[in-house]
Amino acid sequence: MRLGPGAFAASCVAIEVLGVAIFLRGFFPASVRSASPTGRLAEPAAPEPLAGASSNWTKLPLPLFSKTVIVLIDALRDDFVFGSKGARYMPFTTYLMGKGPSHSFVAEAKPPTVTMPRIKALMTGSLPGFVDIIRNLNSPALQEDNVIRQAKAAGKRMIFYGDETWVKLFPKHFVEYDGTTSFFVSDYTEVDSNVTRHLEKVLKRGDWDMLILHYLGLDHIGHISGPDSPLIGYKLREMDGILMKIYTALLTKERETLSPNLLVLCGDHGMSETGSHGAASAEEVRTPLVLVSSAFERKPGDIRHPTQVQQTDLAATLAIGLGLPIPKNSIGSLLFPVVERRPMREQLRFLHLNGVQLSRLLQENVPSYEKDPGFEQFVMAERLHGNWVKLHLEEDRSGALLNLGTKVARQYLGALKTLSLALSMHVAQYDIYSMAVGTIVVLEALTLLLLSTPQVLHRRAELEVPLSPPVFSLLFYLVFLVLSAIHVVVCTSAESSCYFCSLPWLAAGGVMVLVSALLCVIASALARMVMDSTLLWKSAAHPCSGWSEVGLLLLLGTVGHVLSLGASSFVEEEHQTWYFLVSTLCLALSQETCRSYFLGHNNELPHCFHTEPGTVGATSVHQDCFACEAPKAGQMDKAPCPSGTHRGHARWAVLAGPWLVLACCRLLRFLNHTGVQGAHRPDLGHWLTSTSHKMELSCLAALSLLVIFMLAQRGCSPVSKVALALGLVGVFCYRASIGNLLFPWQPANRGISKATPTTSPPLMSQQALWA
Ligand SMILES: [Zn+2]
Structure with a gap:
C-alpha cells in the first residue's frame, strides 16, 4: 500500500492529535464531582443519626x-504573618493571634x-481537574456549588471590594x-486605597452579612x-491597621447585637524568593489563615508553629459557621477548633454533616469506596454517634x-x-496507563515522520505501508496480543x-491495533533503511560519509539542549545552554576554517561546510552527494583561478x-535578558521600548525592514517585490498606529511624555506587560 505525501502527513498529524489527547486525559485526571446537578440547591440536610x-x-x-x-x-x-516580619510589621495581628480570641493555621x-x-x-x-479547564474556557462565572452561591440562596447580603476576579x-x-x-502591576497604592476607601462607611452600616x-x-x-523589598513592611503595616479597624468595628457591632462575628484573614497563595508565584515551592504554597471571633477561647500560646491545614478546608468551615450547606464538591474538612466551644450535640452534628458530604462525594467518584479506610471509620463513627444521641435524649x-x-x-x-x-489523592492521581499509551502513540508517529524525511526530501514522498509481508503480519499479531494482555491485566487489577x-473494549482495541500497526511500519522502514545502506557501503566507499567535528558538535549540542528543556526550571534559564552552544560552535567553526586555510587545504573548505552529518537512510546519502559535489564542480569553474585579490x-x-x-550573539544577549535571574537587569530592549527613545526605535525598525527588503527581493518578480514592499510598510504602519513607533512626520514628544501625567497610562501598561 502506498500513501501520497499529503495523505501521509495528514494521517501522521491525526495520530499525533489522538496520542496527545490520550496523554492529556491521563495527565489531567477528572476532578471529583458530585453527581447531583449544581442547579438544585434545596437538598435536605442529612438528619442526625439516632440508634433505633x-x-x-x-x-x-x-x-x-x-x-x-x-x-x-x-x-x-x-x-x-507568623515569622519575624509579622512580629515587626503586624503588631496588632500578632497580638490577636497570641492573646486574642483566635485560631491560626497555615493553609x-x-x-x-x-x-x-x-x-x-x-x-x-x-480542586479543579481537566474537565473544568475545558468547561470554564468560555464562561468566567463559577458554575460549581460554592459558599457565595449558598449564602446568596440563603438570603445573605454580601458586599465585595477588591480584585475584580471575584x-x-x-x-x-x-x-x-x-x-x-490587577493589570497595572506597578501600582501598589491606588489598588488598595480603592478597597479601603469604602471601609469606613460599610463598617458603620449594619445592612450586610x-x-x-x-x-x-x-x-x-x-x-x-520581591519578598525582601522594604515596601513589604509598609504594606504589612497598612494591612495590620486595616485589620485593627475591622476588628474594632466588629466588636462594637457585637455589643449591639450580642451575637459573635467572624473575621477571617487569609492569603490566596504565597510568593517565591523572586517575588513570583504559580509553582509548588513551599514559599508559594504556604499561606496564613487566621480566624478571629469572640466566640473563640482566648488562649495564650505559641503562634510561631500553627497547625497545617488545607486551603480547601475553609469552604466547609465557612459554610458551617454561616449555617449553610457545605458545597457539594468540597473535599475539605471542618476546622474543628471553630466549633469546639459549642455544646457536644452540636459539635457532633457539624462533624456528621461534613462526614456525610465527604462520603457521598467519595461514593460518587470512587468505585471501591466501601474499602476506603476513611469511609469505614465514618460508618463506625456514625453508629456510635447514634448511640450517643440515644443516651443523650434519655437524659443520661x-x-x-x-x-x-x-x-x-x-x-x-x-x-x-x-x-x-x-x-x-483521587484528584491529584496521574493516570499513568493512559499517559503511557498516549506517549507511545505520539513517539511512534514522530519516529515515522523522522524516518520518512529522507524520502520526502527526495521528492519521492510515498510511503510503503508494509502490512502485507508475512513477517510483519506476524509481528503485528504478536504485538497486538501482548498489548491486549497488558490491557486486560492493568484494567482488571484491583x-x-x-x-x-x-x-x-472496541475503542481500546482500536488504539491497540493502531499502536501495533505503527510499530510494524517503523520496523519495516528501519529494516529497509539498513538494507539500503549496507548495499551502498558495499558498492562504493562514499566520499561524503563520516562525521566532521563541527557536525558532531552540532548534533550533540542539539541533543543536549533538547534534554535541558526537560529540566525542572522549565523555560527559566535554558537559554544559557543555547548561548553556550552557539559560542562554542562559532569557535569550532573558526578553528576549522583557520586550519583549512593556513594548513593548505584550500580546495576542501567548501566541502567541509557542505558535509551534512546525520544522513538518515540511503536516499538522503544520494542527495548529499549532489549537495557536496555541486559546489566542487562550481569551484572547478570559478575557483581554479584563485590568485589575486578576489x-x-x-x-x-x-x-x-x-x-x-x-x-551578533553578544548583541543579541544584550538586547533582551531573558530568564528569571536577569529579567530585572536593564538591557537594550528596555532602553529602546521606553517612551523617550521612540525615535531611535523607529529608525532602527525602518532600517531593519529595509534590510529585510533588500535581502528578500532578490530573484523576485516585480509583482512580488511590490507586494513585499507593501507588506513591510504595513508592518511599520501597524506598529506606528498602536503607538510603538513614530511616523517620520510625527514629532518625537520626549519632553511632553515626561512632563504631563496624561501619557503615563501607556507607560504603566507597558510595565505591566513586562511584569
Ligand atoms: Zn493572587
Missing part, C-alpha cells in the same frame, strides 16, 4: 456567626498558585461591589521587587456520656481527615481507575564569519 429511631433534628444548625468579614491579602506568605494551597484557581478553591473547597466569578451575587483591576475584601498591593510589590448526664461524645468526635475527625485525603480502561577577500570573509556571528 429517626431523629427529629433534620434541619441545618443555626449560623454560629452573625457577620463575617473575609480579608484576603493577595500573595500573603505564612512568614509575613496549604495546591498548585497552580494563581489567584483565580485559589479563589475557586477557597469558596468551593474543591466579580467575574460571582456575577450578581453581591449587593454592592467595586472591582479593581458578609464583607469580602481582596487586597492586591502586596502581590504587586512582590512582582516588582453521666461522665460516660461525655467520654463517649469525645470519642465519637475524635473518630469523626480521623474519618474526615482520611476521607479528604483520599479525595484529594485499584485501577484508568480512563483508558473505562473506554469500551581570493584574498573571500578568504578573509570566511575567516571573519564566525567572529561576526559571535559579535
